[in-house]
Amino acid sequence: xxxxxxxxDSGLRRPxxxxxxxxxxxxxxxxxxxxxxxxxxxxxxxxxxxxxxxxAAAPPGTRAGSSQGRPRQDVPTQGLALxxxxxxxxGRAPRALVPLxxxxxxxxxxxxxxxxxxREMFFRAAWSLVLKKAGPGMRWMHxxxxxxxxxxxxxxxTNYHAQRSYPMPDEPFCAELNAEQRALKEKExxxxxxxxxxxKVALYRLQFHETFAEMNRRSNEWKTVMGCVFFFFGFTALLxxxxxxxxxxxxxxxxxxxxxxxxxxxxLDMKGNPVQGxxxxxxxxxxxxxx
Amino acid sequence: MAYPLQMGLQDxxxxxxxxxxxxxxxxxMIVFLISSLVxxxxxxxxTTKLTHTSTMDAQEVETVWTILxxxxxxxxxxxxxxxxxxxxxxxNPSLTVKTMGHQWYWSYEYTDYEDLNFDSYMIPTQELKPGxxxxxxxxxxxxxxxxxxxxxxxxxxxVLHSWAVPSLGLKxxxxxxxxxxxxxxxxxxxxxxxxxxxxxxSNHSFMPIVLELVPLSHFEKWSTSML
Numbered sequence: 001x002x003x004x005x006x007x008x009d010s011g012l013r014r015p016x017x018x019x020x021x022x023x024x025x026x027x028x029x030x031x032x033x034x035x036x037x038x039x040x041x042x043x044x045x046x047x048x049x050x051x052x053x054x055x056a057a058a059p060p061g062t063r064a065g066s067s068q069g070r071p072r073q074d075v076p077t078q079g080l081a082l083x084x085x086x087x088x089x090x091g092r093a094p095r096a097l098v099p100l101x102x103x104x105x106x107x108x109x110x111x112x113x114x115x116x117x118x119r120e121m122f123f124r125a126a127w128s129l130v131l132k133k134a135g136p137g138m139r140w141m142h143x144x145x146x147x148x149x150x151x152x153x154x155x156x157x158t159n160y161h162a163q164r165s166y167p168m169p170d171e172p173f174c175a176e177l178n179a180e181q182r183a184l185k186e187k188e189x190x191x192x193x194x195x196x197x198x199x200k201v202a203l204y205r206l207q208f209h210e211t212f213a214e215m216n217r218r219s220n221e222w223k224t225v226m227g228c229v230f231f232f233f234g235f236t237a238l239l240x241x242x243x244x245x246x247x248x249x250x251x252x253x254x255x256x257x258x259x260x261x262x263x264x265x266x267x268l269d270m271k272g273n274p275v276q277g278x279x280x281x282x283x284x285x286x287x288x289x290x291x
Numbered sequence: 292m293a294y295p296l297q298m299g300l301q302d303x304x305x306x307x308x309x310x311x312x313x314x315x316x317x318x319x320m321i322v323f324l325i326s327s328l329v330x331x332x333x334x335x336x337x338t339t340k341l342t343h344t345s346t347m348d349a350q351e352v353e354t355v356w357t358i359l360x361x362x363x364x365x366x367x368x369x370x371x372x373x374x375x376x377x378x379x380x381x382x383n384p385s386l387t388v389k390t391m392g393h394q395w396y397w398s399y400e401y402t403d404y405e406d407l408n409f410d411s412y413m414i415p416t417q418e419l420k421p422g423x424x425x426x427x428x429x430x431x432x433x434x435x436x437x438x439x440x441x442x443x444x445x446x447x448x449x450v451l452h453s454w455a456v457p458s459l460g461l462k463x464x465x466x467x468x469x470x471x472x473x474x475x476x477x478x479x480x481x482x483x484x485x486x487x488x489x490x491x492x493s494n495h496s497f498m499p500i501v502l503e504l505v506p507l508s509h510f511e512k513w514s515t516s517m518l
Binding site: 164165166167252253254258259262263265266267270271272273274275276277278280 | 292302343344416425458481
């Protein structure tokens with residue numbers, strides 16, 4: 001539906017899965033919101049750094065609404081060289097807001113002309129309005145939250161079908177590599193001891209969408225579920241109370257304590273269920289219940 | 292009759308019902324074992340870190356879980372059939388009583404020697420004497436001699452009913468135009484309650500059956516008084 005409207009599909013109907021990212025063009029070294037692959041990137045991975053984009057037309061400052069002219073992580077800009085990209089994440093622009101993120105992922109994947117950028121801005125603004133009206137309870141709000149993968153196809157169609165039960169598919173996550181990435185793949189064919197840690201991480205990110213740790217991360221979904229469960233318990237309790245007060249007729253006389261006592265005495269007198277049942281638990285000599 | 296917080300079947304009054312109690316224990320134990328095994332396996336499935344879910348070859352376990360249920364079913368079927376045939380043994384009853392189901396009461400006919408007929412209606416809750424059981428008491432109980440084999444012939448005058456007395460292990464449908472037979476032998480004296488067990492209209496829940504099993508001399512006195 002969203003596609004029909006011409007809006008970029010944010011995939012907000014379910015939590016982030018690999019399909020929200022187009023794997024065709026992947027930003028080398030970028031790991032936004034992900035757990036680090038390798039400890040030393042830990043402080044840096046939350047700050048995505050734009051990569052050198054060969055032949056990019058739009059200088060960074062031309063984006064409407066860009067702040068301070070710093071290279072933004074959400075649009076393709078002329079970025080830094082790979083070697084600096086990894087080491088210079090500190091102090092960069094903070095993460096994009098949650099509602100905007102899914103759209104921006106999609107927009108990552110193609111270089112944009114200025115008119116396309118402003119169109120995208122418009123859609124992003126429109127979409128964020130819709131999102132703010134979505135209200136609580138949507139599962140992506142608890143993100144990171146992983147859930148069952150769907151088989152729904154998303155444009156662009158991909159061949160990447162990794163799942164928890166099939167974690168190492170043949171097709172890589174990033175199928176179309178830019179020149180730098182291709183160079184890295186060539187280097188991979190040599191001895192792996194020549195690869196730096198950052199390069200290994202970059203190769204991993206080319207091949208896979210998420211690490212195992214990212215894939216298996218916990219979520220806060222259980223809180224929503226339990227909250228809804230208890231809410232409905234309470235609502236049901238209200239209904240039952242109202243029923244008891246306003247609907248149910250008077251209880252029959254046989255439920256009074258006096259009647260129940262006489263009934264019990266009668267059953268014991270006629271030795272009802274004397275083998276293993278009620279009368280078998282009564283001591284007829286001592287006239288009391290058996291201990 | 293049933294008592295509060297009862298968990299199982301009522302105590303047996305006839306020998307067939309004793310057999311049924313043992314059979315029920317046997318089958319329920321098998322059911323509990325299978326259920327706990329399944330629950331345990333489900334809990335394992337939900338808490339595993341293993342992730343390989345594609346089809347794998349599993350010939351050995353498939354053989355086991357085909358043969359083993361077949362054995363279990365045979366172990367259930369053999370006692371079951373034994374009791375079924377035991378119910379149909381020839382037993383030379385001393386007395387024959389006919390009961391006809393109506394909407395919504397039972398009528399009884401003792402016609403072996405004299406012509407004794409009466410209707411048996413439920414006592415409404417407002418007319419119960421203190422200590423009586425609600426929805427179970429009737430105005431005319433079915434008095435029968437204990438420790439004697441009695442043939443019950445059951446039919447209906449209008450719609451389907453079912454004549455059931457759980458503590459004797461009896462339940463027989465009352466079908467209009469058909470005569471169903473069952474055998475009754477109670478080993479203890481006392482009152483035994485049952486309820487209509489086939490939906491028959493608005494008062495289906497309000498046509499109980501009460502058997503009063505008494506020694507033979509008491510039965511003879513009673514039947515004389517009723518004529």
